[in-house]
Amino acid sequence: MPLQQSQAIILKSFKLSESDKIVVFFTRKLGKLRGVARGARLLKNPFGGGLEPFTYVNLIFFEKRPQELVHIDSCDIIRSYYNFQRDIATASLLAYLADLVDGFSQERDSNENIFRLLLAGLKGVESGVEPLIIARYFEIWLLKLNGLFPSLRSCSKCGRRFPRNARVIVHPGGGFLCPTCSRRLPQKGESLYPRAIRAISSILRRSLLDFKNGKELMEPEREIELLTTRLILSHLGKEIPSLVFFRQLFRQQ
Ligand SMILES: [Zn+2]
Structure with a gap:
């Protein structure tokens, strides 16, 4: 060759x-x-x-x-961007992003959008975007680019459009449900509230650097993490060790 x-x-x-x-x-x-x-x-x-x-x-x-x-x-x-690793928080974030891309990508499966997402993540670190925001932004986009982020517009079961400012129910197998469909679940599903839905929609519309002062994302950040972690886990079938370390580092603060 x-x-x-x-x-x-x-x-x-x-x-x-x-x-x-x-x-x-x-x-x-x-x-x-x-x-x-x-x-x-x-x-x-x-x-x-x-x-x-x-x-x-x-x-x-x-x-x-x-x-x-x-x-x-x-x-x-x-x-x-190698010098960023001198800071333990940044190093643990970058290790997590690398593990995510490694875990989600098959060799020789070209995807320029994922390349651009990686570059955006590095530029986000360089510009001082909050590491937790970079992690959530990266997870949502990586899931989306792999066709694994469910639609926030309509119920994945009945297809009915979600009303504005309404909570949706997270289906354990992926997808979001309207309250009617969620009542048929054997177990009570967790809710995703309007604040988190707005934050996710904002992530899907805007560039990472727009969140340099992203206070709007910090409030529902934990809620988004529960969702992304669940979607990632159900796709990969295992937790990413570098996420455990990254999470411990930030949740202690
Ligand atoms: Zn429904």
Whole structure:
């Protein structure tokens, strides 16, 4: 296969041998990929800081056979966000975002919107958007881009439009229900109240940087977290360890 070139964001890396690394990265063109970086652990590392997590790079790589790891040839740094990891709160947020994208993405399943979401998350951190808001914004959009965020307009059972400023009931299997349909549930479903619904609608309409002073999102943030966590858990089938750490860090404050 000829050389490929794409913009990419490095998600994580692992030791492969004394001198080599395996790098997981999300490309603008081809989605998530894993690659071998020969010599990346040496003192004279030919990639510089370009393969550190959360670096935004122009990457050149090639693959010998499909389904195998690609071979990273070289990279040029467009912007490094690596230093953000010096702050433990930011580091735990970024680790969580990387785990989310890794968990939701199949290799070579290209999705430029997810690439752009990752970039927006990094720019949000750079601009000082509250980490909890970045996490909720990112979760909702990642679910939405994967077709997993239910419609807030109408009941997923009967299709009737929800009235304005009404609460909706969260169906345990995903979807939102009107009060009539929810009465038929074997267990009482949890409610999502208008304040949280307005905040989610706002997230789906606006860019992350609009929430730099996002007090409107902070009030229902916990309510949104319960919803997104449930949707993520039901899709992945397991909790993401880095979320547990991120949550502990923030809920203690
Ligand atoms: Zn209904």
